[in-house]
């Protein structure tokens with residue numbers, strides 16, 4: 400098995416130590432960081448994502464693989480930065496103002512990273528202005544918002560309005576999610592997309608960034 | 611009069627199925643050894659970091675009527691709105707697992723231990739529910755009389771944010787109970803801090819008062835219909 404295939408295999412099995420060691424080995428063998436990233440790490444996470452969608456594996460399996468991806472990325476990151484290789488897109492993510500719950504948002508962030516996106520996680524209790532400022536300053540093309548309670552959902556509308564008000568809507572797309580949020584609500588407030596779970600969020604963000 | 615109740619983590623340790631269900635793993639599914647190991651270590655972390663505590667306070671029908679009415683944001687007709695009027699006794703409650711376990715979940719996420727963080731989150735969510743359940747049992751036991759007196763009576767809990775009782779109902783509940791005493795506060799957005807907390811009312815009375823049809827306007831949007839199982843359980847020993 401080639402080292403690239405071995406890394407991919409280690410990632411699918413959620414073996415973070417093996418992925419870290421093999422990534423180092425691949426670099427030493429002269430393989431390009433871009434190749435390791437897309438072929439082994441993102442390639443591995445794609446397999447994991449598909450298996451999860453098909454209910455062949457469960458959430459903990461996905462998260463173990465994500466940790467392994469993270470271990471590989473730790474090795475690759477400095478090289479990717481040096482080589483000036485951009486991510487496939489930047490996403491600003493946060494739980495909206497008044498909301499302290501971030502598990503759902505964290506899961507979305509983990510899978511987005513797994514798909515090769517750069518995620519700028521603003522944490523929770525994030526003010527509308529902060530979402531928009533961060534997206535503008537960091538050149539992100541998507542703002543993702545999460546809410547746990549119906550009472551914090553109106554803040555999502557404020558962010559969507561602010562993006563439009565500042566005439567950034569051609570550059571910055573918005574996506575919403577969380578337990579009480581629905582496709583209908585997303586449409587009502589004029590958000591560009593809704594994601595019902597983390598795997599779906601990745602698909603929706605991909606279609607927003609390639610549209 | 612209010613009462614503070616403490617629980618051991620052993621008493622409120624959630625069962626395996628409810629944790630795995632929170633992870634999206636269906637009942638009876640075979641899981642890998644790795645998942646078993648994660649579950650075990652999350653349960654261990656729960657015992658180390660969870661501080662389950664609760665508070666109850668008996669409330670009159672009139673006072674509860676005002677708490678329930680809250681800011682006038684409830685649905686027109688709700689189960690609680692009917693049930694409480696027929697109750698023999700009412701008590702408000704809040705339970706929490708404390709801030710430490712929430713901080714631990716956060717720490718695990720930050721150190722990229724995603725699977726354990728998420729498993730602990732599921733354990734803590736299920737344990738918060740279990741704490742409310744144990745508190746409900748204790749309340750029922752402490753007020754119960756002889757076996758014949760208890761025949762056909764039941765205590766059940768109801769929470770703002772469910773079944774047409776608007777989540778803003780928590781404001782009146784907090785003003786009456788003051789669960790700040792056990793470290794729980796309410797944000798402007800009606801989110802309780804610490805996150806793993808549950809609030810509500812314990813309604814004691816004849817078993818039948820807890821029965822209702824799931825045909826309220828808001829039932830259409832409810833994905834779980836958990837009320838059906840709760841009602842069925844009333845008639846099980």
Ligand code: B12
Pocket residue numbers: 500502503504506507543544545546547548549550574575576577578579593594595596597598599600735736738739769770771772773777800801802803804805806807808809810
């Ligand atoms: C577990 C749970 C709890 C736990 C802990 C909550 C927590 N998460 O830490 C406990 C038992 C403590 C609890 C308490 C309460 N809860 Co609760 N709880 C739930 C439950 C069952 C699951 C929430 C959860 O954690 N899911 C797991 C995570 C991973 O999922 P998630 O956050 O939804 O995220 C996923 C997706 O939504 C999506 N997603 C999330 N964010 C984003 C962002 C983007 C951009 C995208 C694309 C996608 C996306 O992807 C994520 C991964 O798959 C939901 C009902 C439900 N089935 O969703 C009710 C629910 C959230 N709770 C509810 C309520 C009312 C409460 C209480 C107020 C009840 C009370 N009076 O005590 C309290 C409030 C607690 C507080 N601190 O204020 C209501 C809220 C409704 C409302 N009116 O706002 C819900 C919706 C139940 C209902 N009535 O239908 N709760």
